Amino acid sequence: MAKVVIIGAGMMGSALAFPARENGNEVALVGTPLDREIIETSRKTGRHPKFEKDFPAGVTYYQIEEVDRALVGADLIIGGVSSFGVEWFGDVVLPILPENVPVLTVTKGLMDTPDGKLLTYPALWQAKLDKLGKKVPLTAVGGPCTSYELVAHDQTHVTFCGNDMEILRTLRGIMATDYYHISLSTDVVGVESAVALKNGYALGIALTIGINQKDFGLDSPLHFNSQAGVFGQGMKEMYRLLQFQEALTLDTLGVGIGDLYVTVYGGRTRLVGILLGRGLNIDEAKAELNGVTLESLVVAERVTRAVKKSAERGVLDLKDFPLLCHIDEIISEKKPVNMPWEAFTYEQF
Amino acid sequence: MAKVVIIGAGMMGSALAFPARENGNEVALVGTPLDREIIETSRKTGRHPKFEKDFPAGVTYYQIEEVDRALVGADLIIGGVSSFGVEWFGDVVLPILPENVPVLTVTKGLMDTPDGKLLTYPALWQAKLDKLGKKVPLTAVGGPCTSYELVAHDQTHVTFCGNDMEILRTLRGIMATDYYHISLSTDVVGVESAVALKNGYALGIALTIGINQKDFGLDSPLHFNSQAGVFGQGMKEMYRLLQFQEALTLDTLGVGIGDLYVTVYGGRTRLVGILLGRGLNIDEAKAELNGVTLESLVVAERVTRAVKKSAERGVLDLKDFPLLCHIDEIISEKKPVNMPWEAFTYEQF
Numbered sequence: 001m002a003k004v005v006i007i008g009a010g011m012m013g014s015a016l017a018f019p020a021r022e023n024g025n026e027v028a029l030v031g032t033p034l035d036r037e038i039i040e041t042s043r044k045t046g047r048h049p050k051f052e053k054d055f056p057a058g059v060t061y062y063q064i065e066e067v068d069r070a071l072v073g074a075d076l077i078i079g080g081v082s083s084f085g086v087e088w089f090g091d092v093v094l095p096i097l098p099e100n101v102p103v104l105t106v107t108k109g110l111m112d113t114p115d116g117k118l119l120t121y122p123a124l125w126q127a128k129l130d131k132l133g134k135k136v137p138l139t140a141v142g143g144p145c146t147s148y149e150l151v152a153h154d155q156t157h158v159t160f161c162g163n164d165m166e167i168l169r170t171l172r173g174i175m176a177t178d179y180y181h182i183s184l185s186t187d188v189v190g191v192e193s194a195v196a197l198k199n200g201y202a203l204g205i206a207l208t209i210g211i212n213q214k215d216f217g218l219d220s221p222l223h224f225n226s227q228a229g230v231f232g233q234g235m236k237e238m239y240r241l242l243q244f245q246e247a248l249t250l251d252t253l254g255v256g257i258g259d260l261y262v263t264v265y266g267g268r269t270r271l272v273g274i275l276l277g278r279g280l281n282i283d284e285a286k287a288e289l290n291g292v293t294l295e296s297l298v299v300a301e302r303v304t305r306a307v308k309k310s311a312e313r314g315v316l317d318l319k320d321f322p323l324l325c326h327i328d329e330i331i332s333e334k335k336p337v338n339m340p341w342e343a344f345t346y347e348q349f
Numbered sequence: 350m351a352k353v354v355i356i357g358a359g360m361m362g363s364a365l366a367f368p369a370r371e372n373g374n375e376v377a378l379v380g381t382p383l384d385r386e387i388i389e390t391s392r393k394t395g396r397h398p399k400f401e402k403d404f405p406a407g408v409t410y411y412q413i414e415e416v417d418r419a420l421v422g423a424d425l426i427i428g429g430v431s432s433f434g435v436e437w438f439g440d441v442v443l444p445i446l447p448e449n450v451p452v453l454t455v456t457k458g459l460m461d462t463p464d465g466k467l468l469t470y471p472a473l474w475q476a477k478l479d480k481l482g483k484k485v486p487l488t489a490v491g492g493p494c495t496s497y498e499l500v501a502h503d504q505t506h507v508t509f510c511g512n513d514m515e516i517l518r519t520l521r522g523i524m525a526t527d528y529y530h531i532s533l534s535t536d537v538v539g540v541e542s543a544v545a546l547k548n549g550y551a552l553g554i555a556l557t558i559g560i561n562q563k564d565f566g567l568d569s570p571l572h573f574n575s576q577a578g579v580f581g582q583g584m585k586e587m588y589r590l591l592q593f594q595e596a597l598t599l600d601t602l603g604v605g606i607g608d609l610y611v612t613v614y615g616g617r618t619r620l621v622g623i624l625l626g627r628g629l630n631i632d633e634a635k636a637e638l639n640g641v642t643l644e645s646l647v648v649a650e651r652v653t654r655a656v657k658k659s660a661e662r663g664v665l666d667l668k669d670f671p672l673l674c675h676i677d678e679i680i681s682e683k684k685p686v687n688m689p690w691e692a693f694t695y696e697q698f
Binding site: 157252349 | 492493494495498499501503504505506514530531532533534535536557560561565571572573574575576577578580581582584585588589598599600601602603604606607608610611614615688690691693694695696697698
């Protein structure tokens with residue numbers, strides 16, 4: 001039995017309490033400053049306000065002020081913040097963590113640099129740790145896993161990545177259950193890039209659903225030819241971006257494609273894509289979503305910025321990324337949706 | 350304007366009458382001996398009995414006895430038979446076709462040989478043509494396209510493949526519309542293998558839907574973690590099989606993955622997968638489908654046979670194909686569904 005401390009009580013962090021606890025570990029769930037009500041509610045009711053099922057018995061709950069107490073004796077710390085909590089996690093959490101206790105982060109995303117590179121969050125955090133002169137093994141989880149389906153015990157296959165295979169094996173031992181299956185990879189850049197990239201492309205696929213609703217009526221049946229056409233194109237562009245990241249392997253592509261598939265059906269990314277496809281501009285779509293900032297939009301903008309920089313330098317060709325470029329002009333330039341179907345076609349000799 | 354003759358009035362052959370005719374061509378639809386009622390009904394009502402929309406005005410209909418008359422002046426012949434009509438098409442149709450008029454076939458499938466090779470239908474037909482000493486340029490269409498969505502004018506991206514790029518460009522000119530987008534490829538083995546292989550894997554993904562219905566109730570919501578996990582695994586196995594076919598390119602993989610995506614949502618393959626996942630054995634599932642023989646089952650069996658032969662020879666490793674092997678044992682050995690999740694996991698250094 002190990003002690004697992006989850007910092008960040010959003011849906012994904014909280015969902016990992018299920019396999020962690022059901023596998024027999026001690027589990028402490030610590031809220032960020034934004035999670036105050038979630039922790040309060042979970043303490044009172046034993047249930048996360050967004051889940052349809054109680055936490056397993058025995059999970060304990062902590063407000064952020066109590067984090068030091070929660071961390072005592074930790075064997076594994078799960079970083080459960082969204083990509084908008086990346087800086088907070090680096091600036092506030094990393095400094096207070098015990099040394100040599102592995103961190104497993106669920107945060108998916110990439111950060112672009114002025115010279116057109118795409119950095120993973122573990123790389124950003126590692127730089128902070130190096131400055132602090134602190135040793136904390138950073139690992140991350142990628143692959144197709146929506147929180148509510150993990151809670152429902154749907155069979156799930158994810159990949160843990162990190163530099164040290166021995167540590168990864170230990171983490172798998174702590175977290176694996178008969179419904180939570182874990183692959184291991186030392187290719188952190190590959191796994192993290194794959195699962196970040198899929199965000200923008202899932203939005204692209206969802207656009208076609210909205211386009212059809214505009215063309216054929218809100219109640220028209222779902223059409224899959226157009227979804228599949230964009231899915232295939234998205235896969236090709238992800239493949240090229242993984243090459244660009246020097247991180248293309250069949251395993252990482254598999255992680256990314258599985259994650260793309262699940263994200264097409266997942267929550268807000270799908271919703272904003274449908275709204276845009278129906279003809280709303282990006283401001284109107286965001287307003288419908290009550291101004292929630294979406295990770296998929298941020299990733300698409302960052303990746304496009306990096307791709308354009310690299311295209312200027314002749315490293316990439318924008319013609320290879322017509323879908324990404326269209327998604328970006330919808331988001332950044334508020335252009336109307338007009339899927340560039342002919343740009344997806346090719347002649348192969 | 351060209352004259353397009355479609356031989357085979359099943360759903361896919363008939364659906365191609367829409368872009369062909371709407372693009373301004375003369376279109377003749379010829380039924381096989383099994384399509385007698387379809388042709389009769391279409392003549393009377395102007396509508397295919399399985400479509401929700403009339404054929405475009407001007408399409409003409411022929412019974413198989415009238416095929417010679419239909420063929421007069423043909424510029425393009427579309428072969429619209431299912432994979433169960435492959436022999437009939439080779440033995441009966443090819444001999445009566447005019448020379449030098451291209452054939453575009455919609456039939457998706459592969460045939461395995463005793464020494465573990467997988468042949469495309471164009472290769473089989475080419476052998477027949479060579480025996481006849483006849484010159485008929487054979488081309489094929491692959492990629493994500495369900496017939497009823499093509500009829501509905503959902504945006505669709507397919508790939509025409511054949512040996513001669515000039516002929517392919519001519520065919521694109523005849524068939525392309527503002528909703529039917531056409532890529533071209535001289536990689537016939539790649540495109541045809543990709544779109545055949547996806548059949549078995551789509552069945553694998555559908556299994557998870559049935560498994561969840563068994564575990565959580567028939568009315569339980571769809572879960573996508575498990576679908577996505579199997580989708581990612583299916584992509585990896587398809588990638589390896591395209592390598593085995595010496596036909597792996599990013600374009601062919603894109604065709605196959607798009608086609609896999611659309612097939613998960615399409616008709617009988619999905620249905621039989623769900624029935625098997627719920628716990629029916631293969632005989633019971635077939636009985637539910639009124640004994641209809643499914644292309645996906647046939648392809649999965651043939652591909653597994655070829656993979657096993659090649660594994661015996663040391664060319665392939667069965668460990669790389671746990672999903673295919675499980676699908677095959679469900680179909681061939683009537684084993685119960687028990688998705689080998691742990692066999693999908695890996696350690697990547």
